[in-house]
Amino acid sequence: MTHIAEPLQRQLDQTPEQRAARLQTLCGPFVHLPGEPLYDAGRRPWNVAVDQRPAAVAEPHTIEQIRTLVRAAAEVGLRVTAQSTGHGAGILAGHRLDDVVLLRTGGLRGVHVDPVNQVARVEAGAPWEDVVRAAVPHGLTALHGSAPDVGVVGYALGGGLSWFARKHGLAANSVVGVELVGADGDVVRADTATNPELFWALRGGGGNFGIVTTIEIRLFPIADAYAGMMIWDVERAPDVLRVFAAWSPKAPEEVTTSCRIMRFPPIPELPDFLRGRSLVILDGAALLPDSVAAEVLAPFRALEPEMDTFARIPAEALTRMHMDPEQPTPGCGAGIVLDRLDEGTVAAFLSEVGPGAETAIFMAELRQLGGALGRPAPGAGALAQIAGSHIAFFVSIAPTPELAALGHASAERVVQALEPWRAERLFLNFAERPVEPSEGFGPDAWERLCAVKREVDPEGFFLGNHAIDSDA
Numbered sequence: 346m347t348h349i350a351e352p353l354q355r356q357l358d359q360t361p362e363q364r365a366a367r368l369q370t371l372c373g374p375f376v377h378l379p380g381e382p383l384y385d386a387g388r389r390p391w392n393v394a395v396d397q398r399p400a401a402v403a404e405p406h407t408i409e410q411i412r413t414l415v416r417a418a419a420e421v422g423l424r425v426t427a428q429s430t431g432h433g434a435g436i437l438a439g440h441r442l443d444d445v446v447l448l449r450t451g452g453l454r455g456v457h458v459d460p461v462n463q464v465a466r467v468e469a470g471a472p473w474e475d476v477v478r479a480a481v482p483h484g485l486t487a488l489h490g491s492a493p494d495v496g497v498v499g500y501a502l503g504g505g506l507s508w509f510a511r512k513h514g515l516a517a518n519s520v521v522g523v524e525l526v527g528a529d530g531d532v533v534r535a536d537t538a539t540n541p542e543l544f545w546a547l548r549g550g551g552g553n554f555g556i557v558t559t560i561e562i563r564l565f566p567i568a569d570a571y572a573g574m575m576i577w578d579v580e581r582a583p584d585v586l587r588v589f590a591a592w593s594p595k596a597p598e599e600v601t602t603s604c605r606i607m608r609f610p611p612i613p614e615l616p617d618f619l620r621g622r623s624l625v626i627l628d629g630a631a632l633l634p635d636s637v638a639a640e641v642l643a644p645f646r647a648l649e650p651e652m653d654t655f656a657r658i659p660a661e662a663l664t665r666m667h668m669d670p671e672q673p674t675p676g677c678g679a680g681i682v683l684d685r686l687d688e689g690t691v692a693a694f695l696s697e698v699g700p701g702a703e704t705a706i707f708m709a710e711l712r713q714l715g716g717a718l719g720r721p722a723p724g725a726g727a728l729a730q731i732a733g734s735h736i737a738f739f740v741s742i743a744p745t746p747e748l749a750a751l752g753h754a755s756a757e758r759v760v761q762a763l764e765p766w767r768a769e770r771l772f773l774n775f776a777e778r779p780v781e782p783s784e785g786f787g788p789d790a791w792e793r794l795c796a797v798k799r800e801v802d803p804e805g806f807f808l809g810n811h812a813i814d815s816d817a
């Protein structure tokens with residue numbers, strides 16, 4: 346054994362608990378160990394159905410602390426995974442974390458907007474709401490998703506499907522630069538000119554290549570949109586979904602919508618129009634003049650929704666239009682891509698989640714794809730496009746393991762029912778549960794991602810939630 350391998354062997358002979366204790370000694374009080382109150386607070390993700398129990402939790406407030414943490418974890422023989430909000434924790438739950446440090450990035454939330462170049466520099470822990478709020482005074486916005494509190498980095502590294510997606514493509518391909526701490530603890534930059542292969546991999550390949558400290562994203566001169574929602578009682582779901590299926594492929598790419606069935610519990614926190622009701626809801630945004638957008642949406646208005654809020658609204662209001670829960674929520678689910686939405690797909694969907702169906706699913710959603718999403722973006726990263734017509738996405742509320750089991754079973758049933766219309770690949774941001782990550786990519790892109798992983802992280806030190814193995 347060489348003199349390098351000996352200390353390494355000594356570390357590996359230690360238990361993960363001993364290694365974590367040494368990590369805390371090396372890093373200081375921003376590392377929390379099991380049994381400490383800050384450990385329990387720090388390991389709690391947004392998706393509180395997930396009980397993540399890492400070897401240690403780290404809550405750094407500076408990039409220097411991230412570098413210290415990475416170096417120390419390597420020295421003591423622990424791996425590292427980054428998490429900002431924990432919206433994607435259901436996927437990470439597929440991995441054992443007993444030799445992994447969970448690095449929570451919420452202490453780094455800076456956002457700087459450069460209005461001239463229309464770029465935002467965003468620190469690792471910032472949620473979308475912070476970026477939109479900083480961009481809006483300049484008449485700009487970003488390709489954010491449906492919830493204000495989803496993390497920019499996790500969302501963008503995984504693809505990022507926004508209300509402008511059919512016009513402007515995936516958010517991953519609006520990333521113009523990334524800075525990350527690599528396995529040696531040094532900060533590396535990746536953009537088209539510097540480390541271009543790593544830059545390619547980061548845009549779709551997730552958190553497998555290092556701890557992202559800063560991401561730079563393109564902003565778009567969108568000050569407002571014709572946007573909102575229409576709702577009907579769930580009994581109208583067959584009519585609404587048939588119109589949605591016929592309308593979707595013909596809609597202009599300036600329009601991106603979602604159509605979903607939701608079953609709201611009778612709880613006092615909900616407004617009257619939702620409490621205890623089952624509804625079918627169309628929502629989305631059109632980057633079109635009001636009169637043109639109204640014409641495009643006319644087939645839905647002809648179905649006489651009981652509520653119709655579509656109107657010109659400021660870009661900032663789009664972060665809350667979808668009514669995603671902002672408080673930590675226990676959930677489980679599944680998401681697949683459909684290659685078409687026709688009469689058969691609608692019938693299969695309705696038989697599982699439509700009026701009268703026995704299901705534990707709280708939200709059964711169809712998000713519209715096509716337009717720019719269906720074409721490879723120029724100069725794209727690992728996820729260049731999503732081939733398919735819609736994403737089918739199912740979420741159940743899972744406050745107990747028993748309800749989670751029912752939710753999983755309902756999701757499994759509806760995914761099975763939709764199998765004949767299932768597209769070849771997954772969209773990993775909407776997978777919602779542990780899946781085989783290679784299913785998110787074509788064979789060439791997957792091989793290239795594995796090659797980048799072997800190059801930048803040969804020891805498999807960084808664990809992404811959709812993990813790429815360094816020996817794959």
Ligand SMILES: Cc1cc2nc3c(=O)[nH]c(=O)nc-3n(C[C@H](O)[C@H](O)[C@H](O)COP(=O)(O)OP(=O)(O)OC[C@H]3O[C@@H](n4cnc5c(N)ncnc54)[C@H](O)[C@@H]3O)c2cc1C
Pocket residue numbers: 427428429430431432433434437450469489490491492494495496497498499500502503504505506507551552553555556557558669670774775808809810811
């Ligand atoms: C309510 C809700 C609404 C959503 N809406 C949309 C939507 O409209 N469009 C869409 O595309 N997706 C949407 N998603 C999916 C969401 O984009 C993914 O769950 C995404 O992974 C969340 O990112 P996060 O940083 O908030 O989550 P986290 O769980 O904190 O992070 C997810 C993963 O990203 C990686 N990661 C995060 N930070 C870093 C970092 N600093 N360095 C390296 N890797 C990192 C890690 O692998 C981590 O496990 C939604 C999810 C929920 C729960």
